[in-house]
Amino acid sequence: MDIALGAAVRIRRRTIGLSQEALAxxxxxxxxxxxxxxxxxxxxxxxxxxxxxxxxxCRVVDLMDVLDQPDREPSGDxxxxxxxxxxxxxxxxxxxxxxxPEARTSLVAFLRNVxxxxxxxxxKVA
Numbered sequence: 001m002d003i004a005l006g007a008a009v010r011i012r013r014r015t016i017g018l019s020q021e022a023l024a025x026x027x028x029x030x031x032x033x034x035x036x037x038x039x040x041x042x043x044x045x046x047x048x049x050x051x052x053x054x055x056x057x058c059r060v061v062d063l064m065d066v067l068d069q070p071d072r073e074p075s076g077d078x079x080x081x082x083x084x085x086x087x088x089x090x091x092x093x094x095x096x097x098x099x100x101p102e103a104r105t106s107l108v109a110f111l112r113n114v115x116x117x118x119x120x121x122x123x124k125v126a
Contacts, residue, residue: 003040005049008063010038012056014090026055 013023020038024031027048036042037052044052046060053060083089096104 002043005044005063006038006040008065009044009052009056011090012058012063013038016056018056023052023055027051 013020020031020034024034027034028051029048033042037044037048049060049063053063056063096107099107
């Protein structure tokens with residue numbers, strides 16, 4: 001759960017273009033502490049989570065949403081959050097969102113050819 005919450009913090013921080021240093025400054029901690037939160041190494045206290053949510057301009061529940069969905073199996077969400085921690089994943093997703101439908105289809109086909117193991121994995125998830 002700590003890893004999933006940390007990943008949600010990282011995704012939100014990067015989505016709004018905030019550096020770890022800027023988030024740390026707004027929360028009164030070191031950027032190394034933010035790294036530990038985002039990696040799930042250190043647990044985020046509730047009071048710190050409130051500070052982080054304010055700095056990230058969102059609600060606490062927005063960050064915790066992946067942890068609190070009783071009607072769905074959380075493992076899929078946790079897996080997705082773990083994958084989003086892969087270096088370059090957010091940049092790739094951001095670029096993908098800007099592509100048109102034909103370009104997206106071509107890119108996915110290309111990636112399936114370049115990384116056949118990844119295509120097998122995505123077929124299992126779908």
